[in-house]
Amino acid sequence: MSAAADSFLERAPLELRDWAVQLLPAPLQWISHHLITIVAVLAVFGLFFAFTTVAERKLLGRLQNRLGPNRAGLPKFSILPWHIRHKLFGLSQPFADAVKALTKEDIVPAAADKVLHFLAPVVVVGFSLMTFAVLPFGRNLIPVELDAALLYFFAAGSASELAIFMAGWSSRNKYSLLAAMRALAQLISYELPLILSVVPVVLVASTLSTSAIVQAQGAWTFGVLPHWFVFTPWGFAGFIIFLISALAESNRSPFDLPEAESELVAGHLTEYSGFKYALFFMAEYFGLTALSGLGVTVFLGGWQAPCELLYWVPSYLWFMGKLILMIMLFIWVRGTLLRLRIDQLTRLSWQFLVPLALLNVGNAAFWALTAQWSGPLQLVRWAVSAAIVIVPFLVIGRSLSAGYAPRTYRYAP
Amino acid sequence: MTPLHLCLLISTALFCIGLFGALARSNTILVLLGIELMLNAANINFIAFWRYGPNPAAANGMIFVLFSIAVAAAEAAVGLALIIAVYRHQKNIRLQEATVLKG
């Protein structure tokens, strides 16, 4: 096992960085060591963002029985021979989009608060990138090793609310302001279940450090059943609550009320154009990617392999694979579900997710207290824990939906 | 001048800025925010004395700040709720005009 941990592929990124650092003169080494880490994260997740957009458009297209973007290939003046002038399945679409966003006119409303209007996209992108700093991308690949990493993640993420307010208020547009208030109500409502869904993991792993949480999930029963937290009753419930809250936190369908184009033009982005709009767009995807990364880290075992036989595959590939699966799931949800109304949205959070998440914390406490139980008691432990998840789910769900039947139509079949 | 002196001077300055705001402004929200600044200045002192005090091994200073942050959050919530309630009665949140106790 330790052989795999020390394999060349596992250490390759670090070796590459150290090799690049030692080429530089001594006074620059410390700063370049960190700069290389930052640039690597920016480059990887910048490209990841670009291909997420094209994957989202293509997948949504397939879900809606159309093709999606498939025309953008290499430019006309490419020096490559004719047989490489393939359309590349539209994969270069994001780069064409980037050129379009950069060359568009940047319009600032005459009445706008110029400083805040400019600061909002900068703040939102800056802070959404900062959240990547504590995600362990691989066994040895974590940009910053922090003792309170989870707290840092949520602290950095909370700045995006401020940016949305700044964008909505500084635009001097009533749609923008209304949408910003809506977005804030939504973000505040869902921040609570989001954080509460992670608390059980902190309780059981008894640490706030992301790398230690991943370490705590690194074992297999019979070499095939990984000890990821999602495969426990409380972990499964926490993961589902986390997924729903993450969808809402990143303003994605079915929780995309802040940008409901049929009601609020384009929400707090109404008065943004060109590159600033692109920055908001980017921040939204960075936020989604970071939250997915956190979900992978906390519930899906991070960079751990799903079975012992596949242990030799480099850990960062596992992380990226799980991340891509999470993003695909989010795209699938967007293509499937309808948008909620604002009162349904807040009710779902406060009356359904928050009580379940609170009970789930108690469930995790039970799990941590009964860690020594073995033999048949193990079954009792699982049964009790599952009951704490399922019974409140049924009771609260029934009571919230009591009295509501599917709508019947009088004049339509 | 030791770092501890510097920290204490900074917190004094922050406290006095908060006091000035609380005394000079007539808008209730700003008065409340001035008080929040004063609380933050006190927290800076706790951390400074924890860091440079005689017994840094005990985390008492940090724990006191955590409690203080919690109480400050509760204070902000209640204070702003009161401000909204006053505004509903008087359509105004200037301190000079909030002179009646009965709604």
Next chain:
Amino acid sequence: MTAALLLIAVLMLGSAAAAMLRRNLIHSALLLVASWTGVAAFYLWAGAEFVAFAQILVYAGAVSMVVLFAVLLTRQSREADLPIEPATVTRTASAFAVAASLAAVIGSAVATARFPAASAEAPAASVKQIGLELMAEHGAALLIVGIVLTVALIGATVIASNDKKRDPEDAP
């Protein structure tokens, strides 16, 4: 080290002073967020990272939202930028006199005080240690703070809530 502290102090005090002097309430609130972030930066500088992140989470994440909502819910004019009436000159002058004299008194007291020499490196306080101390030694205080927070939040909701009956159309 000291240079970083001075930089943090300039950010923190400058934005706090600007916030107290601005006439636009939203600008004041956002500048105060910058000031609170400066305080968090100070905590980081002093080595209390857990407290720093808690400060950002509570102040920049929660308190600022409550303040901004309150500002928007108590708009006094139809204009969007909410100008506040200027405080009278005497009021400002007397407030400044009080604050400045207090600053002088405390400042001179601090400047002349003698403290025992401190260790050069930051004391290590892991999250685990803080958690254990919170739960063991300060368990009663933690419970009381929890009760205070619950009561305060329920009270705030009751005070701020509108008494009007809910529209039956609001049903899900």
